[in-house]
Amino acid sequence: MAQRSIVRTKAVVLRSIDYGETSQIVTLFTQKKGKIGVMAKGARRPKSSFGATLQPMAYTQVVFYYKPARTLQTLSESSHVQSFHRLRGSLPTITVGLRIVELVDALMEKEDPQPAAFGLMVRALHRLNHSEVRVGNLWPFVQLQLAQMLGVAPAVERARVEAVTGEEGLLSLADGGVYPTDATPERPTRASRSALRAYAVCARADLDTVMRLDMAPAVRREVNALVRDFLRYQFDDAYPDRSRSVIAQIERAGAPGSGQSHS
Amino acid sequence: MQYTSESVEALVEQFTKLPTIGKKTARRLANYVLKMPQEEVETIASALRSVKEDVQRCSTCYVVADQDPCPICSSDKRDASTICVVEESSDLIAIEQTNEYRGVYHVLGGVISPLDxxxxxxxxxxxxAARIDPSFEDTAADAAPAPETMPDGEADDDADPSENGQVQEGETAAPVDEVILAVNPNVEGDTTAYYITQLLEPFDVRVTRIARGLPIGGDLEYADEATLSRALEGRGHVD
Incomplete structure (x- = not known):
């Protein structure tokens, strides 16, 4: 017989969809249960105690009644662990944050706890909440770290990165490694040496180091494209693409803060 | 096996196309329609038909109306120098019901939602933007960087620049002093508000956003930190 239990856990909100007149269906990435869907009854009422805690990217402590047979659990309580409200204070931080939640939502299996991925997401959102410069560095970093946690760590070796001495080198989409142009890795793609070095830093260094990395806009574009190609090769259709064109529209419209803060 | 008439089943099928209506509710509604007097059913049918045939969008503010321009845009009692930007026509109705606003509106038709x-x-x-400065279209074309210069480097192949707004020929745009963003206080509303603010930055117009914070009758003790922070940020003088 299915075991009912009350679960209290930390969670990051991935998505909220309105349901009925006043309720919401919320996708949470929880520390204890992994990705889970909950019904938040009355969440849209003006005086709802859920307040702003069910907005995407919110870091909350939730309580829900868990029943294994259910596809949607019933949310009982939700309160901020940290409100991260500054994260919602500019377009660059919002767009990077939304891409992170979209990625986690797409790549995580339901009810598969991934404490390391949860920790990565909280660290990334925390950094977004406090950073004003180079917030765009978080995006390739989070993608490569998440890939590593899901078993497709980029095989970046320092010696091979340093062997790239010319203008260009290669990235293997099969193993995520960086190679000189005379190597013959599986599924190679060409890139500039600067982009490959920045890619290697994002793959191997810690978050503080990555956030200190200055990338020229052209290099950043190249790094983002390399990481995208690698993850798309590894995760195929599971790699999310929906927000990409919207964010491109936002950035194309000459959103000045967007460009400055990302670079 | 057929338990009921084909007409009833067809009606149930049509009702299930409406939002939040499932099969059971649709069946209940169909049974109710069966019991209704003939003239009431005809009134409903006629209302459904006319909502599609007669209703149009105001070509200035894009609100759903029976005439173009809508009564608000054509009224000389409204202050055309203030535009209140709302997501949908239903938001306009909510603001009109306050009897506090005398400006005009602009209905966006949704909000920016990257996840959707x-x-x-x-x-x-x-x-x-074209309502504020009719030359916006040219400005946008000149200012917009080519897709390859985007910070993220991810070109949007689907974008159609021809879909930019246009001011109708012969129309004289009234000078706009203030744009009030009345979008919902959520992530999508924030994204839309920041986007519009940046888009309108080159124009000589004040962009404001409706206040966010505690609802009247709410309780500080039960408010979440984000809402309270906003309420504190947006605090005002006691009148």
């Missing part, structure tokens, strides 16, 4: 794939090009954002 809804971007500025899907909304009437450029039409708003």
């Amino acid at each position: 794939g809804v971007g500025p090009d899907d909304l009437r954002v450029h039409e708003l």
Whole structure:
């Protein structure tokens, strides 16, 4: 017989969809249960105690009644662990944050706890909440770290990165490694040496180091494209693409803060 | 095996196309319609038909109306120098019911929602800019960087620049002093508000956003930190 239990856990909100007149269906990435869907009854009422805690990217402590047979659990309580409200204070931080939640939502299996991925997401959102410069560095970093946690760590070796001495080198989409142009890795793609070095830093260094990395806009574009190609090769259709064109529209419209803060 | 008439089943099928209506509710509604007097059913049918045939959108503010321009845009009692930007026509009704606002409106037709794939090009954002400065279309074309210069380097192949807003020929745009963003206080509303603010930055117009914080009758003790922070940020003088 299915075991009912009350679960209290930390969670990051991935998505909220309105349901009925006043309720919401919320996708949470929880520390204890992994990705889970909950019904938040009355969440849209003006005086709802859920307040702003069910907005995407919110870091909350939730309580829900868990029943294994259910596809949607019933949310009982939700309160901020940290409100991260500054994260919602500019377009660059919002767009990077939304891409992170979209990625986690797409790549995580339901009810598969991934404490390391949860920790990565909280660290990334925390950094977004406090950073004003180079917030765009978080995006390739989070993608490569998440890939590593899901078993497709980029095989970046320092010696091979340093062997790239010319203008260009290669990235293997099969193993995520960086190679000189005379190597013959599986599924190679060409890139500039600067982009490959920045890619290697994002793959191997810690978050503080990555956030200190200055990338020229052209290099950043190249790094983002390399990481995208690698993850798309590894995760195929599971790699999310929906927000990409919207964010491109936002950035194309000459959103000045967007460009400055990302670079 | 057929338990009921084909007409009833067809009606149930049509009702299930409405939002939040499932099969059971649709069946209940169909049974109710069966019991209704003939003239009431005809009134409903006629209302459904006329909502599609007679209703149009105001070509200035894009609200749903029976005439173009809508009564608000054509009224000389409204202050055309203030535009209140709302997501949908239903939001306009909510603001009108306050009897506090005398300006005009602009209905976006949604909000920017990256997670749902809804971007500025899907909304009437450029039409708003064109209301403020009819030369916006040219400005936008000159200012917009080529896709390859985007910070993220991810070109949007689907974007159609021809969908930008246009001011109708012969129309004289009234000078706009203030744009009030009355979008919902959520992530999508924030994204839309920041986007519009940046889009309108080159124009000589004040962009404001309606206050966010505690609801009247609410309780501080039960308010979450984000809402309280906003309420503190937006605090005002006691009148």
